[in-house]
Every structure is written in C-alpha cells, then in structure tokens.
Amino acid sequence: MRLIAICFFVFTAITTMAQERVKKIEFYGAAKTNILHQGFDVYGDTMNVSKANYGHSLIDLGILVRPSANTEIATEFRLRNELGGFWGGAVTYGIRKLTLKGVVNDAIRYKIGDIDLEMTPYTLYNNNYQDVVNEATVFQMAREVIDYENYFSGNAWRQQGVQSSYGFYLNNETFKSIDVNLFSTRNRTADPSSASPERLFSGGQIGLNTSYGLITFHSANLFDLKNTVNDMNLYYNSVNTISANISLADLPKFSLNYEGGTSKANYENLIEEETVTIQDYFWNLGLIYSPTNKLRLSVNGINTGPQFRSPAAQNVRLGYSSSSNVFPTIGNNLAVRNMGLMDYLYNDVFYYKTFDSQLDLYNPAFSNALPYGLATPNRKGFSVSLDELAIKEQLNLSSEIHMMSEIIGTGTTQLKSFMKFVAKANYDYKKWSANAGLAYESTSRDGQAYEKIELSSMLFDFGIDFDLTDQLSILFGTKYHMADGNELLAVYDSYNNPLYFDPISYNYQKQMLNSIGLMVNFSERSKLTASLSSFSQKAEQEYTFNQLQLLYRLNF
Amino acid sequence: MKNYFLILIIAISFLSCQRENQEFLGGSLNDQFGELVVLEPFKSNTANFNFSIVSPRFFEAQWSKNLNWSLSVRATQTGATKTFTGYSNKLDIDNASWDGSADDFPSFMKDDVCQATLTLSDSDTIIELTTTVNVSEIKNPQEGLKVVADFEDGLPVNSLPFVQPGAELTVTENSAAVGSNYLHLGGYVPYDYLLTSIKIPVQDMDIFSATSPLLLYFNMATIGGTLGEVPANQFIKIIIREDDGSNLSNGEKYSMEINPVNWDTWQLFTLPYSDFVLESAPVNNLREPGKINQIEIMCLSCPAESAPDGPTCPENTDLIVKTDIDFIAFTENESYKP
Numbered sequence: 001m002r003l004i005a006i007c008f009f010v011f012t013a014i015t016t017m018a019q020e021r022v023k024k025i026e027f028y029g030a031a032k033t034n035i036l037h038q039g040f041d042v043y044g045d046t047m048n049v050s051k052a053n054y055g056h057s058l059i060d061l062g063i064l065v066r067p068s069a070n071t072e073i074a075t076e077f078r079l080r081n082e083l084g085g086f087w088g089g090a091v092t093y094g095i096r097k098l099t100l101k102g103v104v105n106d107a108i109r110y111k112i113g114d115i116d117l118e119m120t121p122y123t124l125y126n127n128n129y130q131d132v133v134n135e136a137t138v139f140q141m142a143r144e145v146i147d148y149e150n151y152f153s154g155n156a157w158r159q160q161g162v163q164s165s166y167g168f169y170l171n172n173e174t175f176k177s178i179d180v181n182l183f184s185t186r187n188r189t190a191d192p193s194s195a196s197p198e199r200l201f202s203g204g205q206i207g208l209n210t211s212y213g214l215i216t217f218h219s220a221n222l223f224d225l226k227n228t229v230n231d232m233n234l235y236y237n238s239v240n241t242i243s244a245n246i247s248l249a250d251l252p253k254f255s256l257n258y259e260g261g262t263s264k265a266n267y268e269n270l271i272e273e274e275t276v277t278i279q280d281y282f283w284n285l286g287l288i289y290s291p292t293n294k295l296r297l298s299v300n301g302i303n304t305g306p307q308f309r310s311p312a313a314q315n316v317r318l319g320y321s322s323s324s325n326v327f328p329t330i331g332n333n334l335a336v337r338n339m340g341l342m343d344y345l346y347n348d349v350f351y352y353k354t355f356d357s358q359l360d361l362y363n364p365a366f367s368n369a370l371p372y373g374l375a376t377p378n379r380k381g382f383s384v385s386l387d388e389l390a391i392k393e394q395l396n397l398s399s400e401i402h403m404m405s406e407i408i409g410t411g412t413t414q415l416k417s418f419m420k421f422v423a424k425a426n427y428d429y430k431k432w433s434a435n436a437g438l439a440y441e442s443t444s445r446d447g448q449a450y451e452k453i454e455l456s457s458m459l460f461d462f463g464i465d466f467d468l469t470d471q472l473s474i475l476f477g478t479k480y481h482m483a484d485g486n487e488l489l490a491v492y493d494s495y496n497n498p499l500y501f502d503p504i505s506y507n508y509q510k511q512m513l514n515s516i517g518l519m520v521n522f523s524e525r526s527k528l529t530a531s532l533s534s535f536s537q538k539a540e541q542e543y544t545f546n547q548l549q550l551l552y553r554l555n556f
Numbered sequence: 557m558k559n560y561f562l563i564l565i566i567a568i569s570f571l572s573c574q575r576e577n578q579e580f581l582g583g584s585l586n587d588q589f590g591e592l593v594v595l596e597p598f599k600s601n602t603a604n605f606n607f608s609i610v611s612p613r614f615f616e617a618q619w620s621k622n623l624n625w626s627l628s629v630r631a632t633q634t635g636a637t638k639t640f641t642g643y644s645n646k647l648d649i650d651n652a653s654w655d656g657s658a659d660d661f662p663s664f665m666k667d668d669v670c671q672a673t674l675t676l677s678d679s680d681t682i683i684e685l686t687t688t689v690n691v692s693e694i695k696n697p698q699e700g701l702k703v704v705a706d707f708e709d710g711l712p713v714n715s716l717p718f719v720q721p722g723a724e725l726t727v728t729e730n731s732a733a734v735g736s737n738y739l740h741l742g743g744y745v746p747y748d749y750l751l752t753s754i755k756i757p758v759q760d761m762d763i764f765s766a767t768s769p770l771l772l773y774f775n776m777a778t779i780g781g782t783l784g785e786v787p788a789n790q791f792i793k794i795i796i797r798e799d800d801g802s803n804l805s806n807g808e809k810y811s812m813e814i815n816p817v818n819w820d821t822w823q824l825f826t827l828p829y830s831d832f833v834l835e836s837a838p839v840n841n842l843r844e845p846g847k848i849n850q851i852e853i854m855c856l857s858c859p860a861e862s863a864p865d866g867p868t869c870p871e872n873t874d875l876i877v878k879t880d881i882d883f884i885a886f887t888e889n890e891s892y893k894p
Contacts, residue, residue, distance in 0.1 A: 280575065306581055378581070408578055411585035450589035490582060498582025503589070 026064040028556060029076070033057045034145065035083065035550040036346065040327045042543045047332045054326075055083040055550075060096055071102035108166040115163045117183055118156035119205060120259055122282060122304075123220040123239050124312040126155045127373035130366040131318075131344050134424040134437025136463020136477025138517040141529045141551055142345045150351045157312065157354065159201065161185025179207040187354065190228040198228035199235070201312065213246040213255070222311050222357065234268040235357055239310045241282075257286045257298075265309040265357075267495060278495060280305030284374065294390040299382065306378035306408050309496060314372035315352060316360040322350035330541055341479050341513045342535035342545045359496045365457050365483035365506055368443045369402060369418035378406050381418070399423040410490055410498050414447040431468075437461040443487065455485035455506070475517040475531070484508045509539035526554040586621050591681075593620040598647070598674045598685035607656030607695035615652040615672060617685065619645055623678045627652060629689070631668040636894075638664075647674070656695030657893040661733035661777040661822035661883070664691050700888030702763065704851060705756050707737040707882060716755040719743075723751035723855070728880070733777035733822040733894075738882035741792075741855035742781075744874070747862050751877055753854040756884070765846025767888055769830040772845040775885045775892035776825050776853075780817040781878035789869065790857040790877045791815035796832060799849040800839045809836040810843060817879045826891035845886075855879045 035055035040048070058080040065073040076097040099113035117124055135143060151158035167179040182204035190198040200223060207216040223236040241261025248254045260283035267276040286300035323339060324347035330337040343349050352360065362371035370376045381404030389397040402420040409415050424437045438460050445453040463477040483506040490498035517531030528551070535545035584590075596618035605613045615627060627640040627647065636658045642651045658664055668691040676683045697703075705712045710727050719725045723743035732738040745751045764772055774794070780786055792814040801807035810832035814825050829843055857877045858869035885892055 305575055306578075307575075407575075409580035411580060411582050411588070413580050448586070448590065451585045488585065500583050500588055501585060 024066050026066075028062040028064065029060050030148075030556070031057075031059045031552075031554040032145070033550070033552040037548045038326060039546040040543065041546075042330055042541075045331055047334060048327065048329055052326055057081050057083065062097070068102075070104070070106075071100070074099045074101075107168075108164060110165075111163045112161075114151075114158060114160055115183065115185070116151075116153050116156040117159055117163070117185070118154065119203075119218050119220065120241065120243055120313075121155075121374040122241055122259060122261065122284070122310055122313050123218045124157065124203070125373060125375070126152060126157050127313075127315055127317060128155065129317055129344075130363070130371075131341055131459065131479070131481070132437075133422060133439045133459055133461045134426070134435050135461050135479075136435065136475065136515070137433075137465050137473075137519075138463065138475035138477040138515045138529070138531055139345060139461075139479065139513075141517075141519075141531070142549075145551070146345070146351065150353055152317070152351075159183075159185035159187070159354065161201075174211050176209045176211065179205075179209070181205045181207075187222060188356070190225075192229045195229050195232045197224040197226065197231060197234065199224050212249070213244060215242065215244045215246075217242055218261070220310065220312050231270050234266075234270065236266040236268075237263065237309055237311055237357065238265075239263045239313075253289055253291045255288045255290070257284075257288060259284045263307075263309045265495075276495060278307045278309060278497075280307035280309070280377070282308050282375075288387075294388070296387040296389075298385045298387055300385070301382045302374065302404070303380045303407070304375065304377055306406075308375070308377045310375050311355050311357050313375040314359060314377070315355050316362050316367075316371060317351055318344060319350035319352060319360070320363045321361050324348050327545075330543060335541070337543070338537070338539065338541050340511045340535065340537045340545075341481060342533070342547070345513070346533075346547065346549070357496075358494075359492050364443070364455060364487045364489060364504065365509065366459070366481070367441070368455060368457070368487065369404060369420040369441050378408060378410070379404050379418075380407050381405060394428050396426040397424070411488065411501055412445075412447055412451045414445050414451055416443055416445045416453060418443050431466055433465045435461070435463050443485075451488070453485070453487055455483070455487045457481070457483040457506075471521045473519045473521070475515075475519055475529075477515045477517075479513040481511045482509065506539070509537075511535070511537045511539070525556060526552070528552045584622065587623065590621045592623070592676060592678050592683060594676075594683065594685065595619055596646070598672075599687050600672065600689045601649075603688075604690045604692040605654065605656070606693045607654075607691065608693040612649055613654050613656075614649045615640075615647050615654075615674070615687075617647045617674055619676055619683075621645055621678065623676060625674065625676050627672060627674045629654070629670050629672045631664055631670050631691070633668060634662050634665050636662045636664045636668065655893075656691070659894075660824050661894045662731075663734050663894045664694055666691060666694050698887065698890075698893055700890075701892065702761070702886045704758055704884040704886065705739075706734060706884075707732075707739050708735045710737075711739075711754070712756050714757045717752070718750075718754070719752045720745045720748060720750065722746075723877075725752045725754060725855075733779070733882035738777070738880055740878070740880045741853070742786075742876060742878040742880070744876050745857075746860040746873070748859055749856045749863060749866065751855045751857060753852055755850055755852045757850055758848050761848045761886075762846045764848075764886065764888065765844075767845045769843035769845055770828055771889050772829040773887045773891050774812075774827050774829060774832070775883070775887055777822050777882040777894075778814060778817055778819075778825050779822045779878075779880045779882075780819050781876075782820050783818065785875065786878050787857045787869070787872040787875045788818060789816050789872075790818075790855075790879055792817055792879050792881070793852075793854040793856060794832075795835065795852040795854070796829070796848055797850040797852070798839075798844055798847040800842075800844060800847050806836075806839075807847070807849070808834060808839045808841075811835040822882070824892065824894055848886075851884060853881060853884075 038052045040050050058078060060076050060078050062076040078094050078096045080092045097114045099111060101111040103109050161184050163183040165181040167177055169177045184202040187201040188199035203220040205216050205218050207214055218241045220239045224234045241259055243259035246256045262281045264279040282304040284300060284302045286298050288298040290296040324343045326347045327337055339349055383400055383402040385400035386398055400422050404418045406415045419442045421440045426435045440458045443453055443455040460480040466474045486505040488501040489504050491500055491502055493499040513535045515531050515533040517529055520528045531549050533547040537543055598617040600615050601612055622645045624643050629638040638658050640652055644651060670689050672687050672689055674685045707727050717725050722745045724740060726740050727737050728740045729737050741752050743751050793811060795809050795811045797809050798807045812832045829845055858872055860870055860873040862868055
C-alpha cells in the first residue's frame, strides 16, 4: 500500500513538473524608438522647408497561449506613439498578428490566421529588394525595420488564411516519403462599390522524396469568388510547376535542378460574355557542381514565355511610383521630388504587403534584366553562378552572371539583350568585418533611332564594422548607384500586355548614400544605433540630404 | 540510367510546348515614335466619279505609320460633304471607297467639283494633302425609296395648305437640300401655336404593305434659322394618316414632333414608322405602312402675346419662325442616304 502511495505521489510530482515546463501563457515582444533629424539642401530653393524632425516609439506586445500541448495561439498588439514634431503627436494601436497553430493526431500541422508563405521563384515568392547587393551593417539596421514593419521574412509573403501540412512514409527503397503542404488565403476583400469580387489565393506543394532527390509539384491559384458582388468581371490565374533536385549517382559532385511549368490566366467579362485566356510556359534547367562544402558552381538555362503570368511571383517590393511625405517637393516651382536611396531605406515610401493581378511598375535603373525576379516574362538565356566560395573561414565570395534576351520583341521585331553581373564578398578578421557587393546591368537593342536602347546601371554596396569592445562597434557603410542611357518602359493593359511605351532617359544619374554609426549592444536583445548619413543625388534633380538617426530596439 | 531517363523526360517536357507566333508584343514603336512620311501621294483612282454605274471609286495614299486620319470631300458649289475616318497607314479601296452619298443634306449634285482633303496627324506632325475629283453622275436612288414630295415642281398635286395671317408657306428656290427648291414654312403669329401646315396626299403605298413598321423609315430634310433670330422653341409636327377608317377622315393618325428645330444647316430627320405615336382614336391600333394615305407637316411655335390654350412666350416677340422642309420620302430597311 505504501509502495502504491509513493508511486502515486512520485507520478503526480513528475506530471506537475512537466506541466510547469510547458507554460500555458507566455509574453514576448519588441520595443523600438526611432528618431530622425533630416536636413535638405537644394541650391537656390527658397520655397521648401529644409529641416525635418520626427520619430516614434512603439511596443509590440505578443501573447502566446497554449490551451493544450498541441495548440498554440499567438497574437501581437501594437501601441505606437509619434514623438510630435513633423507628424504631430498621436497614439495609434492595433493588432499586428493573430495566428492559431497546432497539430492533429501528431500528424497534421495546421495554421490559421497570419501565415508566411513561400514556394519557388516562379510560383510564390517575394522578390528581394532591388537597392541591395550586399548591404553594410549600418544600413541593415534600417532594413530590418522595413522587414519588420512590412512582414517581410526572407522571400515569404505574409497572408491571412489557413495552411496545413503533413507527410507520410512510403516504405519503398526508391520512393521514400511524401510531404504535402496546402494553403488557402484571402487575397482581397469584396468591394460592392467597384464590383470587385472577393479574391482568394490557394495552392500547395506535394513533394516526393526519392533516392535520387526531391521531386515536387507546385500549384498557385489566384481566383475571384463568384456572387460576392454584382459580378461584371471575374479573374482566374493558375500556375502549376514541377521541380526536381536530382543528384547524379555516377557523378556525385554534380546535381541537376529543374523547374518547369505552365500558367493560364482567364479574364471573364460577364457583361460582354467574352473571355480572354492568356497562357504560356517556362523552364529552368541547372547543373550544379559542388566538389567540397566550400565551393558551389552552377549553370542555368532559362526560358520564360512572354505570356507567363504568376502574380504571386512576378512582383516588386518597392512601390516605385510612391513618394514620401518628407520633403515631398523640390525647387521654387514645387516639383515633386524624385525618391532615392535615402527614401527607400528611411522614409515613408510604399512597400507592397501583398500581390495582385497587375504587373507592378518597376524602375529600369535598378533592375531591367529581371525586374520581377526569375519569373520575369519574355526572357531566355543562361546564367553562371559561383554560389559560394569560402576561403580560410574568413573570406566568402559569390558571383553570378546572366546573359539573356527577350523571346519576342516589344513594340518591334528587334530583341533586347540583357547582361547582369553580381559579385559579393564578405571578410571577417578578428575585430574587423567588411562586406562589399557590386551589381551591374546593361540593356541594349538595335534598330531605328526611335527603338534603339542603351542602358547601363550599377549598384555598389560597401561596409566596414569594427568592434571596439564586445558591446561597442563602429559601423561605416556606403551605397552608390549610377544609371546612364535610355529605355522604353512598357505601360501594361489590364491583361498585362504592353500597350504603349514611355521613353525614359538617364543622363549619367548618380546617387550616393554614406553612413557612419555607433552601435551599442546592451545585451543580446537590445541595441542602440546612432548614425550620421549623407545622401546626394545628381540627376534631373540635384539635392543633398543629411540625417541623424537614433534607433533603439529591444526584444523580449 | 534512371537519371538519364529523367533528364530526357525533362527535355521533352519543355521542348514540346509551342507558343503563339506573334511579330512583337504591344503597340508598334514605329507608330508611336517613328517619323511621319508620305510614301504614296494622295489621289483618287479616277478623276471623274460616276456613281450611277457599278465601278471602283476610291481614294489612295500611303504613309509610314499607322495613325488616325480623316478624309473630307466637299462640293465647292453645293457645300455637300462626305467624311471618312480611320486608323491605318494607307487609303485604299477597303477604307476609302465612296458610294456618292453625303454625310447629311445637302446631297451631291451632278457636275459638282469636289475638293478632297486628307489630314494625317500624330503627336508631333500634321500633314494635309488635297486632290480634286468631279461628280460626273450622282448615285442612283436607293432601293426601297419612295419620294412623297421634293418641291421641284412646286407644291404636290392636291396638297392642302393652311396659312395663318402673318405666317408664310412658299416653295423657295436656291440652297435646297436636294435639287433646286424647298418649302419655306414660318412667319410671325403671336397669337397661336400653329403658324402654317400642309397636308400632302400619299399614293401607291401598297408597295410597303408587307413591310414591317420597324423597317419603314420616314425621312425629311429640315432647317431652322440663325440662333437669336428665330424662336428657340419653334418646332415641327408630323402626322401620318392611314386609310383604315370607315372614311378618309377617320383613319388612324400617328404623329411625331421635331422639337425644337434649332439648327441652321440642312439636316436629315429620319425615324422608323414604329416610333410614331397614335394620336387619334384607334381603329385597329396597328401601324400599316401600306395604308398610309396622307402626311401633314405643321409649323408651330410658342406665341409671344396670347394663346388659345397653353402659355405664351414673350421672349419670342418679333422673332420670325423658320422651319423649312425638303425631300419628304419613305425608305425601306434603312434611313435615306443623302
């Protein structure tokens, strides 16, 4: 009897201790204070203000609730206080995140609410920033703020919906297991005033793990729900691809990667009772050579059709047509100020938080070869990449070159040719670390005078960090961008076909952003950065921008 | 071996897909930015256009880019005009063929000397080219045309005019819509809405007995006066009578108003008979084109001083009414082409 009682108490104690290890409610969050003082200088400008001072403090309080061992609810509340001055004092609050996730029967994982989704560069992909090659640490501070505010996590899109994934083993020597990942999200709410129907984005992946490698089927479908408004137009776009990463048994240092697929877009006009269908295909075939874990080379051939449509992959992060409320005009004629590198990093320009069916406006000065990433339509060619070369654990190099052309001419039978070269280097030595990046692009087209194109652009990133102590670091960074030449920028119709062309020219346009800063690491979770930046632009508009920034961040 | 098989499958999958063959995407850069140059001069395929026979009659030209163009042919004597418009890089038999019709009244006449002007315009340049062509014969009357009155020989036989004191109803020569003569209706009657009217008998309408009223068109040329010289609210009433009553006077009457008549160049008024509204007591409540036997045209205007019924319009004091008409006709299947 005594033995039974002892066992009972021991068991109860163990159980209680185990429950205490998995907390039912946890708090986490981040706090940030950002203060900027900016000065704006234009020669002869007497109409516009030349100083701006603004900032804000915010706290994102997260609550993690675990009602059971298999279920978790995460929610984040935000309180934000403008520090007065340029935008005036005000308090705003809201919910930043609400996600329910769990596991059913130890087999099926699910998430409901805010979810981050990413598949392949041709199906579901949030393309990288176009003003970044290999950014200095001092700029990465500001970049992390943009990522956080716009929910950019790698190349994933933050969406609202439901996601489920599960897998199972096949007990076969060749076909080992299958992984399934499905999702459905709400891309757009219905708007009866403009007869815009509810729009959903659904799809998933089915991956087959084989002894040769991974073969995956991907599907991404953006479609309107009928009868959510007085329907006049309905849209449907479907992208289906197969990808494979295959190791070659006879050549163990080599592997193949492939992705190919089709897209089909339907534009249904219910009033005229007619449907326009646009469809095309793409393929991307690569050979990878990796003799050691310090070296990886790859060669890829691509062919992406001119009518290939993939809204979740063909996107540009920055809304290039947006402008900042900070020094919005320039000159005594109050012309709209052209945005530059400083605005993209620090000011309130617009970043897309989701995608839609229309191709975004892009800036050919920053990206003309692949403005919508690998999914850019009407491209064929090849690329050679040094994905990774590590030297003595201190130096990391990577480089890639793309040689491409259009598949079909735009506005003419002549084809544009593109060359894109990117090189990155990272070096660490004792208390020093340096990083550099160079991206160079050129575009050309022959023909009559009105159709000739010659455009070259270059983006250079450089940064040096020096750790004075374990907590204190000096940071320096520079960004330089140049564009020269001309281009005829397509203006797209509602079917994303070029309608007409806007001539654009760059007369050796230059912009340079330099920044020096001091970073104090109070702890792993809190740091303060003070930086002094200077920006100058020499283009149609010439001006300089100086800035002092104090940025404090605390994670808890 | 299996790897090579997989590679082969991949190669076949991307090589087997075909794309549509297009010359290029989007609008032509040449059309948008290219220089506008005339490649072939502007001319007519023949110096004299005989519209009474079936033969090609068109204008020709060619230029270096697709653009919006307009071609205007104007008779120097009568002022008749014909306009063509289009978007292309040339004129040819497909887009510049002329059948002898005019945009509106007045019509072209035999021996008219016409000046044709081609205007080409793009964003930077406007080019005007001209040529001359003669009308050796006018077009044949269109099929299904029945002329009720053209006033070339005065008032139609057995017409019944009604003219109030102060009003005018006269066959007038010069600057008619068609031919030489037209009917002037107007005057100054400050005490009544009705100034003058004319009842014109219509015969031989049995040729339209099988024609639907939807496809029988009433056509008439009308012209007002210069704004400020004529009342702004002068109007015409048209009454079409059918011979479906027990006697000539109690047949159904269908009416329509042209209200107001406020233009000072000849214009075609055309309307399907089905759009006319029953005004009299119904007999069978059917519009029967084959039984039309009379057309009455009334010239009306709001009086300046007094009215037996309805309001007066003091602003019409001393304004002389002018609602002239010409070429009353019926056509089948389509409106009259001047």
